[in-house]
Amino acid sequence: MASMQPYSIGVDLGGTNLRAAAIDLEGKVLCKLAGHTNLREGRDAVIHDIVTNIRALRDQFGQAELTGVGVAVPGFIELEKGYIVGSNNLPQFDEFPLRDDISQKLGKPVILENDANAAAMGEKWLGAGRDVRDLVLLTLGTGIGGGIIVNGRILHGYVGMAGELGHMTVIPDGNPCGCGNAGCLEKHASATAIAAMARLLQLGENLKSVEVFEIAQGEGENAARAKRIFESMGTALGIAIGNLVNIFNAPLYLLSGGPLPAWDLFAPAMFREVEKRSFTYRNSKTRIEKATLGNEAGLFGAAYLPFQEAGH
Amino acid sequence: MASMQPYSIGVDLGGTNLRAAAIDLEGKVLCKLAGHTNLREGRDAVIHDIVTNIRALRDQFGQAELTGVGVAVPGFIELEKGYIVGSNNLPQFDEFPLRDDISQKLGKPVILENDANAAAMGEKWLGAGRDVRDLVLLTLGTGIGGGIIVNGRILHGYVGMAGELGHMTVIPDGNPCGCGNAGCLEKHASATAIAAMARLLQLGENLKSVEVFEIAQGEGENAARAKRIFESMGTALGIAIGNLVNIFNAPLYLLSGGPLPAWDLFAPAMFREVEKRSFTYRNSKTRIEKATLGNEAGLFGAAYLPFQEAGH
Numbered sequence: 001m002a003s004m005q006p007y008s009i010g011v012d013l014g015g016t017n018l019r020a021a022a023i024d025l026e027g028k029v030l031c032k033l034a035g036h037t038n039l040r041e042g043r044d045a046v047i048h049d050i051v052t053n054i055r056a057l058r059d060q061f062g063q064a065e066l067t068g069v070g071v072a073v074p075g076f077i078e079l080e081k082g083y084i085v086g087s088n089n090l091p092q093f094d095e096f097p098l099r100d101d102i103s104q105k106l107g108k109p110v111i112l113e114n115d116a117n118a119a120a121m122g123e124k125w126l127g128a129g130r131d132v133r134d135l136v137l138l139t140l141g142t143g144i145g146g147g148i149i150v151n152g153r154i155l156h157g158y159v160g161m162a163g164e165l166g167h168m169t170v171i172p173d174g175n176p177c178g179c180g181n182a183g184c185l186e187k188h189a190s191a192t193a194i195a196a197m198a199r200l201l202q203l204g205e206n207l208k209s210v211e212v213f214e215i216a217q218g219e220g221e222n223a224a225r226a227k228r229i230f231e232s233m234g235t236a237l238g239i240a241i242g243n244l245v246n247i248f249n250a251p252l253y254l255l256s257g258g259p260l261p262a263w264d265l266f267a268p269a270m271f272r273e274v275e276k277r278s279f280t281y282r283n284s285k286t287r288i289e290k291a292t293l294g295n296e297a298g299l300f301g302a303a304y305l306p307f308q309e310a311g312h
Numbered sequence: 313m314a315s316m317q318p319y320s321i322g323v324d325l326g327g328t329n330l331r332a333a334a335i336d337l338e339g340k341v342l343c344k345l346a347g348h349t350n351l352r353e354g355r356d357a358v359i360h361d362i363v364t365n366i367r368a369l370r371d372q373f374g375q376a377e378l379t380g381v382g383v384a385v386p387g388f389i390e391l392e393k394g395y396i397v398g399s400n401n402l403p404q405f406d407e408f409p410l411r412d413d414i415s416q417k418l419g420k421p422v423i424l425e426n427d428a429n430a431a432a433m434g435e436k437w438l439g440a441g442r443d444v445r446d447l448v449l450l451t452l453g454t455g456i457g458g459g460i461i462v463n464g465r466i467l468h469g470y471v472g473m474a475g476e477l478g479h480m481t482v483i484p485d486g487n488p489c490g491c492g493n494a495g496c497l498e499k500h501a502s503a504t505a506i507a508a509m510a511r512l513l514q515l516g517e518n519l520k521s522v523e524v525f526e527i528a529q530g531e532g533e534n535a536a537r538a539k540r541i542f543e544s545m546g547t548a549l550g551i552a553i554g555n556l557v558n559i560f561n562a563p564l565y566l567l568s569g570g571p572l573p574a575w576d577l578f579a580p581a582m583f584r585e586v587e588k589r590s591f592t593y594r595n596s597k598t599r600i601e602k603a604t605l606g607n608e609a610g611l612f613g614a615a616y617l618p619f620q621e622a623g624h
Contacts, residue, residue: 086591134470148559150462157561158446161592164558169551169589172483179591181554239481242493243555246476247460249469277481277493279398280473 004065006312009057010303011050011071012115013037015089018046020053022061023303025312027126030061032299043092051105058106068306070111071102072118072298074145079160082112088143111305115139115298117154117163119291120147121308122301123254127293134250137291138165138237140209140257144186148248153308166190170239188236191258197229213262227265234266238273245278245286256291263290316377318624321369322615323362323383324427325349327401330358332365334373335615337624339438342373344611355404363417370418380618382423383414384430384610386457391472394424400454423617427451427610429466429475431603432459433620434613435566439605446562449603450477450549452521452569456498460560465620478502482551500548503570509541525574539577546578550585557590557598568603575602 007024014037021032033053038045050071058066075087075094082099084090099112113121120129120137129135133152139145146165148155155162166186167179174183175193187193191209198207203215203222216226241253259266274281274288293300319336326349333344345365350357362383370378387399387406394411396402411424425433432441432449441447445464451457458477460467467474478498479491486495487505499505503521510519515527515534528538553565571578586593586600605612 085595132470146559150467155462155560157592158444158563159561159596161596162559162561164561164592167558167589167591168555169482170484172551180594181589181591239484243480244559246479247458247474247556247559248467249471249474249476251470277479279479279491279493280469280476282492283397284471284473 006065006067006307007061008067008303008306009054009069010299010301011054011069012118012299012302013046013050013071013073013090014115015039015074018049018053019299020050020057021299021303022057023300025307027300031057033057039090039092043096046092047098047101047105051102054102054106066108067310067312068111069102069106069108070113070118070302070305071099072113072115072302073098074115076164077112077114077160079156084112111302111309113154113302113305114145114147114160114163116145117147117156118299118301118305119145119256119293119297120149120163120254120301121154121304122293122297122299123291124149124152124301125304126300127297128254128289128291129252132251134248135252135254136165136244136248136250137254137256137297138240140190140255140259142190142192144190150248165240165244168240168243170236185236185240189233189240193236194229194233194259197232198226201225201229209259210261213259213265216262216265230262230265231269233259234269235273237266238270239277241270241288242274242277242281245274245281249280249284249286251285251287253286253288254291255288256294256297260290318377318379318619319373320379320615320618321366321381322611322613323366323381324430324611324614325358325362325383325385325402326427327351327386330361330365331611332362332369333611333615334369335612337619339612343369345369351402351404355408359410359413359417363414366414366418378420379622379624380423381414381418381420382425382430382614382617383411384425384427384614385410386427388476389424389426389472391468396424423614423621425466425614425617426457426459426472426475428457429459429468430611430613430617431457431568431605431609432461432566432613433466433616434605434609434611435603436461436464436613437616438612439609440566440601440603441564444562444564446560447564447566448477448556448560448562449566449568449609450552452502452567452571454502454504456502462560477552477556480552480555482548497548497552501545501552506541506545506571509544510538513537513541521571522573525571525577528574528577542574542577543581545571546581547585549578550582551589553582553600554586554589554593557586557593561592561596561598563597563599565598565600566603567600568606568609572602
């Protein structure tokens with residue numbers, strides 16, 4: 001059954017999950033396909049799955065009405081070349097011309113975008129950022145990703161590497177980072193950093209941030225320790241966000257990811273730091289909030305990009 | 313004698329100097345007027361001087377050909393209201409409707425802009441940034457100002473307070489700042505910070521940064537101490553610029569101001585920190601350079617803004 005109105009196909013290629021959706025101009029999901037990212041069978045199998053999903057959606061909703069295809073991926077994107085560099089989650093795709101390969105197989109232009117950038121655009125289009133033109137999103141996960149929207153568009157920088165907010169220095173002599181730096185935000189405020197602090201405080205091995213949160217909700221010494229973890233994490237977040245407020249003076253800063261349920265434990269420290277460190281924050285109506293689209297944000301953002309390019 | 317081509321009038325209103333220039337579309341200075349900012353006689357006297365200068369230039373080069381007037385001022389600008397807030401150098405102008413007042417007296421729209429933003433635009437138009445669309449400028453003076461150009465335009469933020477780069481936190485428990493924060497970049501890397509470190513190391517009272525530089529060029533214990541001041545300053549700058557590279561992935565970061573002659577003393581520490589703290593810097597051709605227009609940058613940038621608004 002062919003749709004009579006324009007739609008776009010968004011793909012979110014993660015290290016674990018592969019999702020694709022046909023979405024119309026109002027953000028209505030016409031159809032969503034979700035599966036596993038088949039990394040064990042290799043890169044070609046994953047690309048085959050992506051293309052098969054897109055074709056299935058296109059066949060269902062019409063070739064003529066398809067505005068375009070957007071694909072969100074983890075890692076840096078070399079914009080001009082259209083490939084991923086330095087992705088820990090998709091090493092097989094490193095420097096592979098993913099955009100052009102998919103595009104060739106479909107006979108249709110494809111937009112490749114970093115997943116945090118796509119998520120920021122998704123929040124801008126349909127989520128917490130619907131009423132603003134500028135926002136900054138931090139995705140708290142294994143690492144910390146960043147997406148910056150300026151005047152309604154993703155800030156890419158000149159080779160596409162802007163928004164690496166997880167590698168902002170928050171503590172000059174802090175924890176060492178794989179990037180070569182010390183004190184990167186993601187080494188003090190990501191889900192992984194929470195797990196590492198839990199281990200340092202002998203709360204357990206390989207805990208998820210939500211499990212540390214559960215311990216913090218209990219009583220006694222362990223709960224007190226777990227609370228201090230979120231205070232430390234909130235402090236690091238606050239230093240980074242204070243800087244971002246001073247730099248961008250955006251009306252909205254968003255957080256998403258696994259540690260969000262612990263908001264009430266980390267947010268007080270975060271707000272305290274931002275208040276202290278940003279005159280701009282204290283003198284303007286800057287909001288720091290939870291993102292609202294959860295892990296759908298990247299999928300929506302990927303779908304929106306072809307609409308934006310087409311001038312819709 | 314009337315010019316036959318469009319020109320613009322830029323004004324740079326500082327705490328000490330008041331300058332105005334008529335500049336054509338190619339950046340040629342048709343005429344420049346320079347004088348003292350007459351703060352002792354009060355705000356109205358200063359505004360009278362500004363308007364008199366603009367009228368003199370307009371009478372000389374023609375009313376019809378005047379594209380517009382841009383005025384650069386220190387301090388935050390409330391963009392919508394068109395006035396200055398929180399300027400240490402021009403307290404009498406705080407919350408005074410400067411833009412509309414000048415505009416009314418001239419019968420012509422006026423663009424009010426922060427001086428560091430204007431300087432960044434000047435460098436983009438005619439200085440070190442002529443070949444790029446994105447750049448970040450740090451002006452090292454009493455404090456540290458910042459100007460950010462994205463896609464050829466000043467990044468303002470939603471009330472006009474973007475680019476407060478002097479108040480980025482570089483050392484979370486560093487020197488206290490008048491803004492309420494501790495460890496602000498400008499408390500560790502401005503000309504004032506250099507003078508404060510010189511005092512702490514008993515090199516002298518109220519030294520200018522260039523005098524500390526002269527001591528560093530000498531020999532013996534005092535020279536060694538003075539060198540360490542610039543290393544400390546370069547380290548703080550490098551932490552901040554590393555963050556800015558990670559955030560913006562701009563091709564060009566510029567420094568201007570009094571401490572620039574000491575470049576060879578502070579730049580090695582600065583580059584070392586940026587290298588360490590930015591994967592993006594190590595993997596792209598990011599340039600960190602001296603600005604080239606000196607203290608004319610703000611005047612040129614102020615003159616450029618009406619051209620940009622007119623679509624030239």
